[in-house]
Amino acid sequence: MSAPSIARKTNEIVIAVVKERAPGEQRVATVPEVVQKLSLSGFKVRVEHDAGAGAFYPDDLYIAAGAEIAPGRAELLDGATIVLFVQPPTIADVEMLAEGTIVIGFMNAANNLSTVARMRDRNVTAFALELVPRITRAQSMDALSSQATAGGYAAAIVGAYNCPKFLPMLTTAAGTIRPATVLILGAGVAGLMAIATAKRLGAMVEAYDVRRAVGEQVRSLGAKFLELEINAEGQGGYARELTPEEKVEEGQMVSTAVARADIVITTASIPGRKAPVLITKETVAAMRPGAVIVDLAAESGGNCELTQSGETVKVHGVTIVGPQNLPSRVAFHASQMYAKNLQSFLSLLVSADGVLTGEFTDEILASSLLVSAGKVQHKPTLELINGEGL
Numbered sequence: 174m175s176a177p178s179i180a181r182k183t184n185e186i187v188i189a190v191v192k193e194r195a196p197g198e199q200r201v202a203t204v205p206e207v208v209q210k211l212s213l214s215g216f217k218v219r220v221e222h223d224a225g226a227g228a229f230y231p232d233d234l235y236i237a238a239g240a241e242i243a244p245g246r247a248e249l250l251d252g253a254t255i256v257l258f259v260q261p262p263t264i265a266d267v268e269m270l271a272e273g274t275i276v277i278g279f280m281n282a283a284n285n286l287s288t289v290a291r292m293r294d295r296n297v298t299a300f301a302l303e304l305v306p307r308i309t310r311a312q313s314m315d316a317l318s319s320q321a322t323a324g325g326y327a328a329a330i331v332g333a334y335n336c337p338k339f340l341p342m343l344t345t346a347a348g349t350i351r352p353a354t355v356l357i358l359g360a361g362v363a364g365l366m367a368i369a370t371a372k373r374l375g376a377m378v379e380a381y382d383v384r385r386a387v388g389e390q391v392r393s394l395g396a397k398f399l400e401l402e403i404n405a406e407g408q409g410g411y412a413r414e415l416t417p418e419e420k421v422e423e424g425q426m427v428s429t430a431v432a433r434a435d436i437v438i439t440t441a442s443i444p445g446r447k448a449p450v451l452i453t454k455e456t457v458a459a460m461r462p463g464a465v466i467v468d469l470a471a472e473s474g475g476n477c478e479l480t481q482s483g484e485t486v487k488v489h490g491v492t493i494v495g496p497q498n499l500p501s502r503v504a505f506h507a508s509q510m511y512a513k514n515l516q517s518f519l520s521l522l523v524s525a526d527g528v529l530t531g532e533f534t535d536e537i538l539a540s541s542l543l544v545s546a547g548k549v550q551h552k553p554t555l556e557l558i559n560g561e562g563l
Contacts, residue, residue: 183215183527188519189253191246192224195260197497199227199504202257202278203512205238210516212239215527221249228504250274254529255522257515259508261285262292272296275522277515279303279316280543282554289554290563292544299544302514304551306540313517314537318362319510323500325366325440328467329355331499332436333374335465335485335492341375352377356430357396358451358476359440360387363469367438368394379430383415383423399430414443428456435461439476440469447474454478454488462490471495 188211190203201224203211208218218240222232232242243249250256250269258278267288270276272295280301282289292299302316312318332355333340342352355371357364360382368391371378378396382388388398415423431437431452442448448470457466457479468475471482479488480495487493500507521535533542542550549555 182529183523184217186215186254186523186529187217187219187252189243189249189256190218190220190224190240191249191256191258191262191266192221193227193259194263197501198260199501200259200508200511201225201228201230201504202259202508203515204228204230204509205234205240206509207512207516208235208240209238211519217241219243219249219253221246225508227501228508230505230508255519259511261288264288264291267291267295267297270295270297273298275300277302277518282543282551283557286554286558286561286563289544289549290558293547293549296547297544298542298546300518300538300541301543301551302518302541304541304543305518305537308536311537314514316511316514319514320500320507321362322366323503323507323510324469325363325438326370327499327502328363328438328440328469328496329367329370329374331494331496331502332371332438332465332467335467335494336436337463338435339375340371353435354379354433355436355438356380356434357438357440358382358427359442359469360384360391360398361440364438364440365390365394367440368396371436371438372396376436379434381427381430383419399426414449424451424453427451428453428459431456432459432461434464436465436467438467438469441476442470442473448476450476450478452477452479457491457493458489460489460491464491466491466493468493468495469499472497 211218220235220240221243236242247269253274255275261280262276264287275298277300280299282301305311305314336353338353339350340353343350353376355376355378357367357380360380368378368380372395379399380391380396381399391398439451441451466477468477468480470476471480477493479493482495483497485494521538522530524530533539549558
């Protein structure tokens with residue numbers, strides 16, 4: 174396989190867009206609108222055949238935007254300078270990359286240590302979008318937030334679909350129907366989007382988060398914020414882990430709110446760790462028959478004790494949905510947002526005179542750099558790899 178151009182000027186940079194192969198993944202790393210902008214900037218864009226089909230972006234739209242369509246993976250990656258992914262690349266993908274190739278996407282390094290080690294050994298440069306710092310300058314590159322927005326919206330729709338009740342209040346000839354009550358646990362990006370969507374659907378919405386500072390945002394969306402005298406604001410906008418005493422107090426209040434809700438959407442997670450359990454099996458038993466739980470933390474262990482990742486189960490008449498990859502359910506717009514995140518990120522890699530940088534000193538690039546120059550640059554991942562003897 175030929176190596177990327179050494180000169181690496183804009184008109185010599187080949188940006189390759191893969192067709193995602195992970196089960197159930199419908200998103201694509203860039204869309205025709207962004208391809209057109211990249212092409213006008215001088216980049217050569219190559220898209221794998223049917224890469225956008227799952228998100229309803231057919232090949233002919235990419236061609237019209239200035240992209241070349243590659244018939245397969247090998248042709249796509251041959252000579253590519255930068256390769257864009259949504260899901261982490263596989264070891265098979267890495268084997269097809271030339272030395273010096275740059276890959277960008279969600280890397281989920283802790284669960285893909287062998288792939289990270291192989292990128293190190295093949296001298297591939299990898300940027301993990303989940304490591305982009307949450308600073309003002311990086312907001313346009315914050316793929317975690319853009320995809321959480323898509324996930325929060327989809328969660329509210331999934332909850333409404335599984336609920337046997339109308340969400341809005343209705344006044345009919347048969348009488349008045351009270352609105353459903355929706356409870357959102359965790360008011361981060363996904364939670365706030367779930368709140369906004371449930372409100373638009375006409376439900377009565379309550380929300381809880383251990384970070385009291387988000388109460389104003391919750392109330393601004395028309396929801397009731399459940400107060401508890403705990404401030405668990407952590408670093409980087411995430412919540413810190415609660416003390417044992419705080420967990421008891423939180424659990425009592427949450428259990429009462431869960432028991433009266435028709436739909437509960439949970440979004441609480443701690444980066445790199447198992448999701449905290451917010452809803453116990455005893456709490457599920459106290460819920461109303463027909464109630465629904467949509468657990469956005471299903472893939473990291475679940476906020477509900479009875480959640481089964483990727484499955485929908487019924488316990489005591491309560492439907493518990495453990496969805497995987499909710500953003501993929503709204504793949505058209507999720508891909509659009511992700512593509513614009515990548516477009517902004519790519520701008521950091523090219524200088525004003527159109528030359529690909531080899532120095533990743535910019536704060537955003539340095540923070541998101543996973544592998545470079547034959548070394549794992551992200552310290553937590555390096556410690557995991559050393560611990561595994563990779």
